[in-house]
Amino acid sequence: MSRTPPDPAKSRIARTMGRAKVLMEAMPYIQEFKGKTFVIKYGGSAMADETLRQTFAGDVALLALVGLQPVIVHGGGPHITRAMGQAGVEPEWVDGLRVTDAETIRVVQTTLAGEINPDIVRLLGSHGAMAAGLTGIDGSLFIAAPRDPKLGFVGEITQVNPELIQRMVAEGVVPVVAPLALGEDGNVYNLNADTAAGALAEALGAEKLVYLTDVEGLYRDLGDRDSLIQRVTVEGLRELVASGSVSKGMLPKLGSCISAIEAGIHHAHILDGRVQHALLLEIFTREGIGTMVMP
Amino acid sequence: MSRTPPDPAKSRIARTMGRAKVLMEAMPYIQEFKGKTFVIKYGGSAMADETLRQTFAGDVALLALVGLQPVIVHGGGPHITRAMGQAGVEPEWVDGLRVTDAETIRVVQTTLAGEINPDIVRLLGSHGAMAAGLTGIDGSLFIAAPRDPKLGFVGEITQVNPELIQRMVAEGVVPVVAPLALGEDGNVYNLNADTAAGALAEALGAEKLVYLTDVEGLYRDLGDRDSLIQRVTVEGLRELVASGSVSKGMLPKLGSCISAIEAGIHHAHILDGRVQHALLLEIFTREGIGTMVMP
Amino acid sequence: MSRTPPDPAKSRIARTMGRAKVLMEAMPYIQEFKGKTFVIKYGGSAMADETLRQTFAGDVALLALVGLQPVIVHGGGPHITRAMGQAGVEPEWVDGLRVTDAETIRVVQTTLAGEINPDIVRLLGSHGAMAAGLTGIDGSLFIAAPRDPKLGFVGEITQVNPELIQRMVAEGVVPVVAPLALGEDGNVYNLNADTAAGALAEALGAEKLVYLTDVEGLYRDLGDRDSLIQRVTVEGLRELVASGSVSKGMLPKLGSCISAIEAGIHHAHILDGRVQHALLLEIFTREGIGTMVMP
Amino acid sequence: MSRTPPDPAKSRIARTMGRAKVLMEAMPYIQEFKGKTFVIKYGGSAMADETLRQTFAGDVALLALVGLQPVIVHGGGPHITRAMGQAGVEPEWVDGLRVTDAETIRVVQTTLAGEINPDIVRLLGSHGAMAAGLTGIDGSLFIAAPRDPKLGFVGEITQVNPELIQRMVAEGVVPVVAPLALGEDGNVYNLNADTAAGALAEALGAEKLVYLTDVEGLYRDLGDRDSLIQRVTVEGLRELVASGSVSKGMLPKLGSCISAIEAGIHHAHILDGRVQHALLLEIFTREGIGTMVMP
Amino acid sequence: MSRTPPDPAKSRIARTMGRAKVLMEAMPYIQEFKGKTFVIKYGGSAMADETLRQTFAGDVALLALVGLQPVIVHGGGPHITRAMGQAGVEPEWVDGLRVTDAETIRVVQTTLAGEINPDIVRLLGSHGAMAAGLTGIDGSLFIAAPRDPKLGFVGEITQVNPELIQRMVAEGVVPVVAPLALGEDGNVYNLNADTAAGALAEALGAEKLVYLTDVEGLYRDLGDRDSLIQRVTVEGLRELVASGSVSKGMLPKLGSCISAIEAGIHHAHILDGRVQHALLLEIFTREGIGTMVMP
Amino acid sequence: MSRTPPDPAKSRIARTMGRAKVLMEAMPYIQEFKGKTFVIKYGGSAMADETLRQTFAGDVALLALVGLQPVIVHGGGPHITRAMGQAGVEPEWVDGLRVTDAETIRVVQTTLAGEINPDIVRLLGSHGAMAAGLTGIDGSLFIAAPRDPKLGFVGEITQVNPELIQRMVAEGVVPVVAPLALGEDGNVYNLNADTAAGALAEALGAEKLVYLTDVEGLYRDLGDRDSLIQRVTVEGLRELVASGSVSKGMLPKLGSCISAIEAGIHHAHILDGRVQHALLLEIFTREGIGTMVMP
Numbered sequence A, B, C, D, E, F: 001m002s003r004t005p006p007d008p009a010k011s012r013i014a015r016t017m018g019r020a021k022v023l024m025e026a027m028p029y030i031q032e033f034k035g036k037t038f039v040i041k042y043g044g045s046a047m048a049d050e051t052l053r054q055t056f057a058g059d060v061a062l063l064a065l066v067g068l069q070p071v072i073v074h075g076g077g078p079h080i081t082r083a084m085g086q087a088g089v090e091p092e093w094v095d096g097l098r099v100t101d102a103e104t105i106r107v108v109q110t111t112l113a114g115e116i117n118p119d120i121v122r123l124l125g126s127h128g129a130m131a132a133g134l135t136g137i138d139g140s141l142f143i144a145a146p147r148d149p150k151l152g153f154v155g156e157i158t159q160v161n162p163e164l165i166q167r168m169v170a171e172g173v174v175p176v177v178a179p180l181a182l183g184e185d186g187n188v189y190n191l192n193a194d195t196a197a198g199a200l201a202e203a204l205g206a207e208k209l210v211y212l213t214d215v216e217g218l219y220r221d222l223g224d225r226d227s228l229i230q231r232v233t234v235e236g237l238r239e240l241v242a243s244g245s246v247s248k249g250m251l252p253k254l255g256s257c258i259s260a261i262e263a264g265i266h267h268a269h270i271l272d273g274r275v276q277h278a279l280l281l282e283i284f285t286r287e288g289i290g291t292m293v294m295p
Helices: A007-033 A050-065 A077-087 A102-126 A163-170 A193-204 A234-243 A248-262 A278-284 B007-033 B050-065 B077-087 B102-126 B163-170 B193-204 B234-243 B248-262 B278-284 C007-033 C050-065 C077-087 C102-126 C163-170 C193-204 C234-243 C248-262 C278-284 D007-033 D050-065 D077-087 D102-126 D163-170 D193-204 D234-243 D248-262 D278-284 E007-033 E050-065 E077-087 E102-126 E163-170 E193-204 E234-243 E248-262 E278-284 F007-033 F050-065 F077-087 F102-126 F163-170 F193-204 F234-243 F248-262 F278-284
Strands: A037-042 A069-074 A092-094 A097-099 A131-135 A142-146 A155-160 A174-178 A180-183 A188-190 A208-213 A231-233 A267-272 A291-294 B037-042 B069-074 B092-094 B097-099 B131-135 B142-146 B155-160 B174-178 B180-183 B188-190 B208-213 B231-233 B267-272 B291-294 C037-042 C069-074 C092-094 C097-099 C131-135 C142-146 C155-160 C174-178 C180-183 C188-190 C208-213 C231-233 C267-272 C291-294 D037-042 D069-074 D092-094 D097-099 D131-135 D142-146 D155-160 D174-178 D180-183 D188-190 D208-213 D231-233 D267-272 D291-294 E037-042 E069-074 E092-094 E097-099 E131-135 E142-146 E155-160 E174-178 E180-183 E188-190 E208-213 E231-233 E267-272 E291-294 F037-042 F069-074 F092-094 F097-099 F131-135 F142-146 F155-160 F174-178 F180-183 F188-190 F208-213 F231-233 F267-272 F291-294
Touching: A007 A278, A007 B007, A007 B050, A007 B278, A037 A050, A037 A193, A050 A069, A050 A102, A050 A174, A050 A278, A050 B007, A069 A102, A069 A163, A069 A193, A077 A102, A102 A131, A102 A174, A102 A180, A102 A188, A102 F102, A102 F131, A102 F180, A131 A163, A131 F102, A131 F131, A155 A180, A155 A193, A163 A174, A163 A193, A180 F102, A193 A208, A193 A248, A208 A248, A208 A278, A231 A234, A234 A248, A234 A291, A248 A267, A248 A291, A267 A278, A278 B007, B007 B278, B037 B050, B037 B193, B050 B069, B050 B102, B050 B174, B050 B278, B069 B102, B069 B163, B069 B193, B077 B102, B102 B131, B102 B174, B102 B180, B102 B188, B102 C102, B102 C131, B102 C180, B131 B163, B131 C102, B131 C131, B155 B180, B155 B193, B163 B174, B163 B193, B180 C102, B193 B208, B193 B248, B208 B248, B208 B278, B231 B234, B234 B248, B234 B291, B248 B267, B248 B291, B267 B278, C007 C278, C007 D007, C007 D050, C007 D278, C037 C050, C037 C193, C050 C069, C050 C102, C050 C174, C050 C278, C050 D007, C069 C102, C069 C163, C069 C193, C077 C102, C102 C131, C102 C174, C102 C180, C102 C188, C131 C163, C155 C180, C155 C193, C163 C174, C163 C193, C193 C208, C193 C248, C208 C248, C208 C278, C231 C234, C234 C248, C234 C291, C248 C267, C248 C291, C267 C278, C278 D007, D007 D278, D037 D050, D037 D193, D050 D069, D050 D102, D050 D174, D050 D278, D069 D102, D069 D163, D069 D193, D077 D102, D102 D131, D102 D174, D102 D180, D102 D188, D102 E102, D102 E131, D102 E180, D131 D163, D131 E102, D131 E131, D155 D180, D155 D193, D163 D174, D163 D193, D180 E102, D193 D208, D193 D248, D208 D248, D208 D278, D231 D234, D234 D248, D234 D291, D248 D267, D248 D291, D267 D278, E007 E278, E007 F007, E007 F050, E007 F278, E037 E050, E037 E193, E050 E069, E050 E102, E050 E174, E050 E278, E050 F007, E069 E102, E069 E163, E069 E193, E077 E102, E102 E131, E102 E174, E102 E180, E102 E188, E131 E163, E155 E180, E155 E193, E163 E174, E163 E193, E193 E208, E193 E248, E208 E248, E208 E278, E231 E234, E234 E248, E234 E291, E248 E267, E248 E291, E267 E278, E278 F007, F007 F278, F037 F050, F037 F193, F050 F069, F050 F102, F050 F174, F050 F278, F069 F102, F069 F163, F069 F193, F077 F102, F102 F131, F102 F174, F102 F180, F102 F188, F131 F163, F155 F180, F155 F193, F163 F174, F163 F193, F193 F208, F193 F248, F208 F248, F208 F278, F231 F234, F234 F248, F234 F291, F248 F267, F248 F291, F267 F278
Parallel strands: A037 A069, A037 A208, A069 A174, A131 A174, A142 A180, A208 A267, A231 A291, B037 B069, B037 B208, B069 B174, B131 B174, B142 B180, B208 B267, B231 B291, C037 C069, C037 C208, C069 C174, C131 C174, C142 C180, C208 C267, C231 C291, D037 D069, D037 D208, D069 D174, D131 D174, D142 D180, D208 D267, D231 D291, E037 E069, E037 E208, E069 E174, E131 E174, E142 E180, E208 E267, E231 E291, F037 F069, F037 F208, F069 F174, F131 F174, F142 F180, F208 F267, F231 F291
Antiparallel strands: A092 A097, A142 A155, A180 A188, A267 A291, B092 B097, B142 B155, B180 B188, B267 B291, C092 C097, C142 C155, C180 C188, C267 C291, D092 D097, D142 D155, D180 D188, D267 D291, E092 E097, E142 E155, E180 E188, E267 E291, F092 F097, F142 F155, F180 F188, F267 F291
């Protein structure tokens, strides 16, 4: 009965039907995740490569637009190193760990809050998202104590006050959080961004905790690229950590994954941030990419 | 910098990026139309052909899911004719118009409210939309007077009470409206579905009024298929109607388009309902399809 | 001290004082039941006889007006039988039960949703109530599975989603519900209206569940009209059912009464719908009429 | 079809149907006035006679229960005179008007706020209404200036702050207001209760302003009891006042009626408070009793 | 760097800095108590002495202004005695306790509700607080039974309905409560104001219960003024009462303190109302004045 | 009557009464300004001197605590100059104005958002205020166009979107705003902080716009310190500007004052930020300090 209309519009219509099919396939995921909070640790290549930056921002803006609630926590490693070089600050070491003295925390704060954070807010804004930047100092989001006196202003989170974030999220704003904390002594402390993301996900009762990394995911055998793990339980993760088969930089992420899942977060993900639209791919397809940690 | 991961996942990722691109292209339209109401007159092939029914329902569910507010008004021509035949009701004619006597309005009501309307609600529900059916009698949505005493229970709308619809829409429900009215005399009246859709769009202050028809759009010259009109102003439409170059069945639609635009609706559309995903095509691409009426 | 005014107005004033007395007597019941939900199964003579229809509608409109929250669930027996005859559908029987095949469910749906339901909505509207009709398909109110494969589209309720009803009730709308369900397989199913009313009362946490029937109430001894039961506990009811002294048509009502009371509904009532204003009589007098089931 | 049930319940049912009829007749008035505010000046016999006190309280409680919003302003003439006698306060006169000196205003306040007001609150409470007493001092409801320096603490209203009353009314509380005012000089002032009721009705945008008096209504000719006026416009009222055919005690009422109607109140009423249930009679019957002032 | 500006303004600025310091010192207390309810029993010298009345009113107005929620319960001893004398009511005694017969409760009501209560409301209003007076009869705040049939209308609280108070407090209004109760028999009853304050504090879940008295506080040894107790636990208080070292008039206060603390009130205070600004002193300094009862 | 209690507590009580007097004097100002927004430009000595920083933060925290709504806009002059020196960025000049090239705007952003802003947030937090930092980029607060192509990234505000600020203020959060803007071209632009404060005050419909400066106020004659102006109208200000008797750095402030007053802001103030508690002094005393601009 639906007689086809004449030629001129045909190819356009064919194209449209392809598009419509894609939109239709996204529907069940939007239905499932609408109104749910996703804490996304943003860093690595996804933050360094211009193309990946643009696709990341588009992904986040789309998620927010269709009703999901992304919250971004970013790191700042390379920028800070560069800024410290420019400022001529010499790193000092104790037991193989870098000491964050007053001068260093100053550079860290300036770079995180003054450079990286506004850039991400602007990037998201240019894709149509209503974003707002904050540090863990705003509204006393993160309260911290010194992790080790010898390390200086490196903080261990002792309290999370997520009210300000919750209000923003409820208003459709995408919060972009720099991993600083207000010390119990009134000073600024630097946080491990992976840990901060995990703690925030817990405090928010997030649906998912997502790490954008520069690896494909977890390997059962670090040397064997075919041993990529797609799904792992908290118990499995503990064993993997115990086995020593995990790179050092991955440890805070895995600790946070374990802690977050135990605190009731549904899923934690280690994604390959080097893949364009990794976020959409993970959230909008059933198989997903990278490694998923489950209860 | 974003080193490509190894082969196995490659094609999946390529496919994803294509998908992501499509989703990205839909963003500006979702941003523009979020929270806006679309009154869609549903009928013709789009209601008769099973494939078109499914794609229509998917389109409506997707619109609702991403935050647009579709309201469906349906007709019932062929079903009613068939039902009258089955019921053995003989149509009577006055001045070339069918008389809607008590027996006929009974069949009309039964078919619209009992057959067509629940089927559409069920169809939308099966695509994940929270839909609810109502007739113009519910909550006194449409109040009508007899259009012509000789025609019996054929109504002319004298009042629209859209509160019930507005509450549903505000709750994320998709209203599906059968074109019946409560007569000022307490009887049920039949309405022209095209006119009912237009009156409802006006009362709701809708963003768009959309007619799904069985034609490609309006032609400047009825005999010349190359004379399809893409955009026309209200004045142009008046001239077209005055020129006589419009088929009789199209007249109520065009009258409603003129009236709706004059009442402040931004755009009215005559779409080809025989094209799959005509709704998405119209709403999610700038050029659109069919004929658009503008102020 | 209150000197009586002169004659002319006297009889009018006497009449008024009588009226005022009646209104005063209704006060404690309105105070007790304000804001409480009453699920009323409507059927039998109260739905067939024109005078009873009018008094029923007036009663419901008054209840809603003074702040009680009536919800109507209607049946459709005689209408459906008549409609099946008109449509020439031959009933088929399995083990003494009528089979509801595809053709039959079509007639059932059309009659319930297209004939009976809009008529009740219109009737209530003509008494000033803001009513709205829906079927168990709208908003997925009732989800059902087949009761017995041999019986076809006869449903057993597996889930009740009362949100849409709750929103309507909160807005002062009187919902009128047709006993259809959305099957888990996507098909339409027919429900026993008595059972549907009970399930809805439970899901709504209703104050009362009221059955308008064509009997005076329950009899302790079916053959003895003097054995009418005014009050009975759930235990008493179980015994009565076990004793066999209950007519077959009454069984679904009694089962629902038992289940509703156990689910926390305060009272269930078997009323004689052949009495004008039976609803007012029951709700606005302490003794009430018919049989009341208590915890 | 609706076969009558057997005898025993018959008379009870007949009685019920009479009741139901009365309730039905009240419906259109409840529908019309639901959510509307009625300022009722309470005084005279209705406040002195015990039977009339009880029927008045019942009427007010019923109005509040079915959704109307009564606000009571009471006077206190006889109580104050009696209290002044008991306190041995000698009235002083200037130009034929009683002077309200410091001692007098003390007695006035004590009697209004300490005697009459709590009694009315208690009376209403005993009929199930949630009532709360206040004076024009509470929440600075009435601000006043001296009406005439020679008269002492007799106030002329210069400002009405109805917020506290509006909040109470919105919560379903019946405010009972004593006609005192906070002077601009910080002292307490006595107000004419009729004027206070009118000013409050204006400030609240009331639907009706009702005076319960000890007369049947207004007479066109004071000496002729057959000249009772049922309806009069503001212009007619002005003429009546100008004609001198109005008793002195009626003047503040009529002035307030004129002012209230001009300020947009729909109707003002002079009722005979000596008639039991005069309020119900006026509000729940179309003809009403007493005299109605219209725009 | 902050060069001092020239002379003329100097002394003004010095004065300001002193003020600023005072305001700063109040901050932590405001922060701690914002949004918390304080039930204050008002009576004795603080109610009799004009200077103390003004400083009390200023204190309450300031507390309300900066966000604390004071609720005042007042007594009326001396006024009532005086009023009874004026009214020529002879007190009658049973077992050493004064009998409150019908005539007496009338004087009590008139004095509390008509004299004392409006005066306090006006006093608070003159300091800018939005105050409203009520008795325990309004909104059925206090329901009482006779304490002892021989004593007449002396009530024992059997129920507290604090809704009306809660609504006022939520709106920023300061409730001023006269210690009357609605008897279960419909009569007015007189309450001990100390007990009423305690019961109200419990019902409101108040932060503090404060008694303004005419003593410095509790003494460990009634004869030794150096034995003033600054802090005491509920157990300590019980022992003190048991030891007999407490004056009779203090007993209801202490009983209420014990009961309130056990019901979850954080602190109860016996303050010296003869000290100007005793309330501010207690609430805005850590050491406080008078005796504090703790869990 | 209020007998003085014995000695020991005397001096404490005397101290308290002094304090109470100060608190009382602040009351009328709190009453007047509660719920009103104050946009405060923070800079100069008040931001550089540690003592002044602490008293400023205390003042802002107190204002927020008692219900006023302060919004802080800060500048960054000296910090930026220092940071540019550290970064080795050589300032370039065009027509006597510094060019803000890409490198410079980078330093500006980093210093404002990364250094100054978090420090102020932390400072306020340490005084108990719930503060949150943002730049004009967050939520697209300030949209700007280039002021002069030759000057590079120096912005002229073309749009203010104060929604995010309004939400924060409504939640009791103190927003701290860095004067950056999102360019219409997507780049970051630097704003004059004085102008940004004025534009924000206008967009918020603020009660007052306050400039904390390093001068005592405006002088009628720049060379004569006795010519300090206490109050000036917009017209007077225009004349003053026209007379040339205004220092260059003061011009943006004065232009903003004129524009703000014309846009409906009630008062604008030029305060001497070198005076401790200048804010409290201005807001909590009638005479105030510095120069007040009025309509």
